[in-house]
Amino acid sequence: MALLQIAEPGESVAPHQHRxxxxxxxxxxxxxxxxxxxGMSVVLSDEKGHPLLPSVVRYTADGNVGVGYAAExxxxxxxxxxxxxxxxxxxxxxxxxxxxxxxxxxxxxxGGMVKIKTVAGIKSPVEVSAEILxxxxxxxxxALGGELTGAVITVPAYxxxxxxxxxxxxxxxxxxxxxxxxxxxxxxxIAYGLDNAAEGIYAIFDLGGGTFDISILRLAKGIFEVLxxxxxSALGGDxxxxxxxxxxxxxxxxxxxxxxDTRLLQGHAREAKEYLSQHGxxxxxxxxxxxxxxxxxxxxxxxxxxTRTLVQKTxxxxxxxxxxxxxxxxxxxxxxxxxxxxxxxxxxxxxxxFFKQEPLNNLDPDKVVALGAAMQANLLAGNRxxxxxxxxxxxxxxxxxxxxxxxxxxxxxPRNSTIPVARAQEFxxxxxxxxxxxxxxxxxxxxxxxxxxxxxxxxxxxxPPMVAGAARIRVTFQVDADGLLAVSAREQTTGHEAxxxxxxxxxxxxxxxxxxxxxxxxxxxEDASLRALREMQVEAKRxxxxxxxxxxxxxxxxSVDERARIEVAMGHxxxxxxxxxxxxxxxxxxxxxxxxxxxxxxxxxxxxQQALAGKNIDQVTL
Amino acid sequence: xxxxxSTLRPDFSxxxxxxxxxPRQQALNGDELGQKFRSLQALVHPDRYVxxxxxxxxxxxxxxxxxxxxxxxxxxxxxxxxxxxxxLGFDPQVESNTAMPVAxxxxxxxxxxxxxxxxxxxxxxxxxxAHATLCRDVAESxxxxxxxxxxxxxYTAAADLVRKLMFQEKLLHEINDALxxxxx
Numbered sequence: 008m009a010l011l012q013i014a015e016p017g018e019s020v021a022p023h024q025h026r027x028x029x030x031x032x033x034x035x036x037x038x039x040x041x042x043x044x045x046g047m048s049v050v051l052s053d054e055k056g057h058p059l060l061p062s063v064v065r066y067t068a069d070g071n072v073g074v075g076y077a078a079e080x081x082x083x084x085x086x087x088x089x090x091x092x093x094x095x096x097x098x099x100x101x102x103x104x105x106x107x108x109x110x111x112x113x114x115x116x117x118g119g120m121v122k123i124k125t126v127a128g129i130k131s132p133v134e135v136s137a138e139i140l141x142x143x144x145x146x147x148x149x150a151l152g153g154e155l156t157g158a159v160i161t162v163p164a165y166x167x168x169x170x171x172x173x174x175x176x177x178x179x180x181x182x183x184x185x186x187x188x189x190x191x192x193x194x195x196x197i198a199y200g201l202d203n204a205a206e207g208i209y210a211i212f213d214l215g216g217g218t219f220d221i222s223i224l225r226l227a228k229g230i231f232e233v234l235x236x237x238x239x240s241a242l243g244g245d246x247x248x249x250x251x252x253x254x255x256x257x258x259x260x261x262x263x264x265x266x267x268d269t270r271l272l273q274g275h276a277r278e279a280k281e282y283l284s285q286h287g288x289x290x291x292x293x294x295x296x297x298x299x300x301x302x303x304x305x306x307x308x309x310x311x312x313x314t315r316t317l318v319q320k321t322x323x324x325x326x327x328x329x330x331x332x333x334x335x336x337x338x339x340x341x342x343x344x345x346x347x348x349x350x351x352x353x354x355x356x357x358x359x360x361f362f363k364q365e366p367l368n369n370l371d372p373d374k375v376v377a378l379g380a381a382m383q384a385n386l387l388a389g390n391r392x393x394x395x396x397x398x399x400x401x402x403x404x405x406x407x408x409x410x411x412x413x414x415x416x417x418x419x420x421p422r423n424s425t426i427p428v429a430r431a432q433e434f435x436x437x438x439x440x441x442x443x444x445x446x447x448x449x450x451x452x453x454x455x456x457x458x459x460x461x462x463x464x465x466x467x468x469x470x471p472p473m474v475a476g477a478a479r480i481r482v483t484f485q486v487d488a489d490g491l492l493a494v495s496a497r498e499q500t501t502g503h504e505a506x507x508x509x510x511x512x513x514x515x516x517x518x519x520x521x522x523x524x525x526x527x528x529x530x531x532x533e534d535a536s537l538r539a540l541r542e543m544q545v546e547a548k549r550x551x552x553x554x555x556x557x558x559x560x561x562x563x564x565x566s567v568d569e570r571a572r573i574e575v576a577m578g579h580x581x582x583x584x585x586x587x588x589x590x591x592x593x594x595x596x597x598x599x600x601x602x603x604x605x606x607x608x609x610x611x612x613x614x615x616q617q618a619l620a621g622k623n624i625d626q627v628t629l
Numbered sequence: 630x631x632x633x634x635s636t637l638r639p640d641f642s643x644x645x646x647x648x649x650x651x652p653r654q655q656a657l658n659g660d661e662l663g664q665k666f667r668s669l670q671a672l673v674h675p676d677r678y679v680x681x682x683x684x685x686x687x688x689x690x691x692x693x694x695x696x697x698x699x700x701x702x703x704x705x706x707x708x709x710x711x712x713x714x715x716x717l718g719f720d721p722q723v724e725s726n727t728a729m730p731v732a733x734x735x736x737x738x739x740x741x742x743x744x745x746x747x748x749x750x751x752x753x754x755x756x757x758x759a760h761a762t763l764c765r766d767v768a769e770s771x772x773x774x775x776x777x778x779x780x781x782x783x784y785t786a787a788a789d790l791v792r793k794l795m796f797q798e799k800l801l802h803e804i805n806d807a808l809x810x811x812x813x
Contacts, residue, residue, distance in 0.1 A: 186679060230667045327809055389680040398671050424701065427675065427694045487690060488675045553681045600683045607684040611692060614672055 026156040028186065028388035029147040030194070030380025033136065033160055033174065035094040035217030035243060036347065038062050039374060040143040041381035042151060043390070048198065048378040051150045059373065060146075062216075064138045065089040066127035074142040083270035086111035088125045092245060093139075095217050096121055096132035097177075098169030098513045105241055106249055109273075111266040120173065120513045133177045133515060134523055140181035154545075157184035159384035161376050163218035164190035165238035165404045167450045168462050168492050169513040175489070176520055182538070186387040188489040191215070192222035193233055193401055194379030195345040199370055200226045201382060201397070207340035208234075210328075212358055212366065213376075214321060215346035217243040221325045223332040223339070229397035235423045236404045237328035242320055244280075244348035250313045251276035251305060255291060259301045268295045279305045284350050311353050318357045325361060331423050342366045347373050400425055403486055405460075410447035414456045419484050422452065426490055431483040433499070440472040444480060448494060461512040465494060471501050536589075543592050547584045550596060551577060554603055557610065564609050576602040644716055645699035655710055655778040657703065666700040706771040707794045714784055714791070721788040729792065737796050741803065748807035756811060760804045763797060770794045 029051075032039045037059040041050045050058045057076065065078035066088045073081070081089040090112070096104060101116035113124035122129050140160070147155060160183070162174050171188055178185045192211035199205060205226050213220040220238040224231055252273055255261070264272065272293060279289040283305060293301040329336065342358060344366045349355065358366050370378075383399070385391075402425055408418040409432065420430050436444065444467040451459030470478055479499035486492050497503070515523075554577060562570060580595040646653040649665045671677075673692035678685050702708045714721045740759065747755040770790055777787040 187676070225663075227663075227667065230671060232667065323809075323812060326812065330805065330808075387676060387679045398674055398676060400667070400670055400674070425697045427690050428697050429694045485694070488693070549680060550682045553685070557681075557685075603682060604684045607682070607688050611673065611685070611688050615669070615692070 026388040026390055027147075027151045027153050028156050028158065028381075028384035028390070029143075029151075030159045030189075030377055030382070030384045031140065031143050031161065031183075032191070032194070032377035032380060033094065033139065033162075033177075034062055034376075035092050035215055035245065036062055037216070037373065038139050038143060039377035040147050041374070041377040042147065043381050043385035048381045048385075050374050050377055051146055053146060060139065060142060061091075062093065062139055063089060063091050064093065064135045066125040066130065068126040070127055072127070072138050074138050083267050083274065086266045086270045087113060088127070090123060090125075090130075090135050092217055093132050093135040095241065095245075096123075097136060098167065098171075098173040099132075100513055103241075105246075109249070109252075109269055111270065119511070120169075120515065131515065131519075131523070133173050133180060133520075136174070136177035137180035137523075140178055140183060144181055144183055154541075155184070156388045157186040157384065159187050159189050159194075159380045159387065160185060161189050161191045161194050161380045163213075163215070163238065163240050164192050164220040164222050164233075164236040165218065165240045166490075167240070167405055167460050168407075168490070169460065169511065170240065171490055172511070172514050175491070176515055179520065180523055184542070185489075186384055188491070189380055189383055189399075190220070190222065190233070190236065190401055190490075191218075191376045192220045192236070192345060193224070193231065193399060194377075194383065195343060195370075195375045196222070196224050196226070196231055196379070197382050197397070197399070198375045198379035199343045199367070200224075200231060202370070205341065208334060208338050210325070210339050210342045210362065211345055212321075212325070212342055212349065213238075213345040214348040214354060215243050216348065217241065217245050219243060219321055219324065221321070221328045223328050223334060230400065231397065232400045233402045233425075234334070235328045235331035236402055237324040237331065238404070239320060239324060242317065243346075244277075246317055247280055247314050247348065247351070248273060248277045250317065251280055251310070254305070254309070254313050255301060255303060258303055259299070261295075261299060261301070262297065265296060268297060271295065272301070275301075280310070280351070283307060283310055284352060307352075314353065318353055321354070322357060322361055325358075336362055339364075343370070343375075344368050345370075345372050345375055401488075401490070402426060403428070403490055405450045406452055407448065407450050407462075407484055407486070407492060408459070409482070410449060410456045416449055416451070416454055416456055416459055419482075420486065424486075426486050427488050429483060429485040431481050434480045434482060435476050436470065436473065436478045436480075437475060439475050441475065441478070442470045442472055443468045444470060446482060446494075446496070448484075448492070462492065463494075463511045463514075465496070467496050469503060470498055471503055473500075540587055540589050543589055543596075544584055547580055547592050547596050550599060551580060551584070554599070557603075557606070561610050561613070564613060565606060569606070573599075573602050573606060645703055645712065646716075648696065648699050649703065651703070653713070653716065655706075655713055655775045657706075657709065659704070662700065662703055666696065669696050706774060707791055707798060710774045710778060710787060710791045710794075713778060714788060717784065719784040719788070721784075721791060723788075723792060723795070729796075733793060733796075737800065741800060744800070744804055744807055748810060751811050753808070753811050756804055756808050760801070760808065763801050763804065767794065767797050767801065770797065 030041045039050055039059060041048055052058045060075040061079045063075060063078040063082065065073040065081045065085065078089055082091060099121060100119065101114055101121045115122040115124050115129050120131060122131050160174060160178055162171055175185055175188060192213045195211050195213060196209060207226060209224050209226060211222045218240050219242040220236065222236040223234045225234055255272060255276060275291055275293050279291050282289040288304050288306045291301060291303045291305060339362055342362050349372050355366060402423045404422060406418045406422045407420040408416040411417045419432050420428055446465040446467060448462045449456055449459040450462050453459055467480065480496055481499050482494060482496045484492060484494055576599040580599050583591045583595050649662065651657065651662060651665065670693060673689055673696060675686060675689040675693055678689040702712050711721050711723065744759060773790055774787055777783045777790060
């Protein structure tokens with residue numbers, strides 16, 4: 008095949024330069040890492056051939072950290088220091104955690120995101136998740152044989168801003184460059200859609216270990232457009248296990264359990280559930296450390312009965328997502344099943360009945376999310392091959408709003424808005440001479456602040472003193488392609504940029520993150536500043552390469568002077584890029600970015616105009 | 630819409646219709662809008678510029694935001710009408726003119742009360758029926774808007790209708806919420 012390759016807009020990869028990129032499915036129960044090799048997305052296994060990494064982290068007194076299979080045997084032996092299902096705690100406060108009374112951890116509740124006290128000190132869920140991500144990063148680097156350009160990390164579509172931010176922070180802590188946070192059902196849609204050349208409306212039903220998502224997508228000519236999404240970020244296989252666990256306790260009439268026995272019984276509950284997926288009934292025989300015996304049989308009928316409300320919850324969310332998309336069941340072409348928990352026959356049956364069609368199970372429900380993430384990572388890293396041309400358009404799952412007088416919520420961006428999205432709202436002062444204003448950002452669908460998620464509080468200071476009602480403060484919400492929110496504010500009458508202080512309600516501050524980074528480095532004896540330097544050099548070289556190719560393809564829109572200015576800035580960056588002078592590289596990059604601002608704007612305008620002039624998209628080059 | 634583009638850098642002088650290459654009128658082919666929207670996003674979306682410099686990435690985000698905004702407004706017949714009336718130099722006075730025919734207001738209030746009662750009583754059948762009726766009314770208003778704006782050029786009547794439509798859409802939203810509350 009001697010086809011000529013043409014670089015896509017904004018991209019410039021020499022054919023021999025394959026960039027190393029991975030996709031990570033950071034799951035509640037298991038995590039995976041995948042990559043695209045010779046055009047095929049593959050899951051990377053560990054040295055023993057295990058594709059899955061149990062999402063289990065164990066801390067020991069000597070400061071060692073065990074992850075995955077190394078930590079798993081300790082779940083019931085050392086329950087306080089062996090953290091499972093940490094994803095449920097990401098961006099969550101103490102009060103948000105369901106069944107926390109049956110969890111063995113010493114929770115530390117200092118407001119904001121919950122933390123866990125271990126023998127190795129107090130750990131944030133972000134740090135625990137970072138251990139899992141780091142293990143997967145090392146697996147990826149070992150398999151690919153080099154430094155990674157970046158990673159796509161998946162999150163439940165129904166994750167709110169705090170949960171997304173926590174995931175991104177964990178990735179940073181694990182030394183990963185995040186190319187994109189990708190919604191899990193969207194990742195599955197990519198893997199399914201590209202494998203099957205699917206076109207039309209598809210529903211992705213994703214029931215994992217701890218989260219449930221339903222996404223409705225339109226697949227058309229390489230564009231994956233999410234029309235709506237819904238779900239429950241605290242509903243998954245764990246909850247089905249918990250129902251079985253409670254049933255065992257009630258049936259066997261057990262006394263209050265020790266931590267060890269709780270973990271032991273939870274394990275048996277899960278095994279019984281999984282066994283039931285293949286067999287009509289599951290025997291449960293356990294000898295507890297208290298000397299009590301459990302000898303029960305869980306039948307399909309009992310299981311169906313005790314989990315009925317959970318299944319119902321998934322269907323309610325599905326109904327709502329369809330309504331949001333303005334679609335009927337008849338318009339749905341296929342229902343793709345994702346997540347280990349969709350193996351339960353009850354789920355298969357309920358979904359089939361709801362959609363009046365057989366669900367699609369032709370992809371491994373455990374792997375499909377990681378495979379899709381790897382495909383997206385490969386694309387974003389710039390390894391786009393000919394014909395490999397597709398784009399994702401995703402949405403925010405929950406409305407974003409502000410608290411107004413009386414504890415009410417003013418919605419600023421409604422749920423299921425396509426991202427990136429920006430919206431502004433104007434406010435005024437309440438008192439004469441008021442110079443500060445407090446703004447509370449919330450996420451959720453209800454009209455009352457008290458039942459929405461608090462995301463952050465902002466203090467605007469430096470508003471010029473005026474009579475009440477005269478100041479006009481414009482607050483702008485911008486949600487980027489990762490689904491993350493940024494807020495800015497400006498006083499309109501004077502143009503005064505109000506200073507914003509952000510206090511994330513359930514997140515970590517920048518300071519906390521840099522402290523954690525420092526700590527993790529001192530532990531691993533890696534040199535933080537050396538890594539930061541290397542990252543900056545890579546970034547700088549990427550910028551140089553991008554601009555060089557932009558000059559080749561569309562340098563014609565620049566005057567001689569303009570071009571010379573850019574070339575000077577490039578030359579300057581080139582001269583410092585290999586030095587170890589970080590501030591100098593940083594300054595040169597900033598200067599080059601500034602110098603190319605106008606160039607970038609013109610190229611963008613030009614390409615849009617060309618597109619509007621009726622040219623086919625694939626004829627347009629930048 | 631309270632969102633202004635003035636804070637954004639790119640050349641946003643084109644109106645939403647021009648941006649999406651659609652005729653400046655109330656009648657709109659939804660499939661065509663979807664198609665134009667997707668083609669444009671395929672060009673400007675930030676995912677296309679992950680490897681480019683900061684400036685280009687920032688611009689891509691602004692462009693994609695702009696395209697989403699345009700599509701979101703044009704997609705909704707009510708928002709489209711408001712936007713179009715403003716473009717045509719007619720002030721629809723949505724904020725200032727709150728005068729409504731009494732009969733219409735009474736009817737809306739009664740409907741709303743019935744919806745609240747049905748919600749409290751868990752009467753799904755009533756809500757479904759009210760939903761269907763209102764959807765028909767809304768669809769009829771959409772048709773009328775096309776007639777009033779595109780053919781009769783009666784912008785005053787169109788603005789009145791848009792204000793009614795906003796009431797209806799809000800009620801439709803409440804019925805949806807009620808249905809959600811009742812069925813979950």
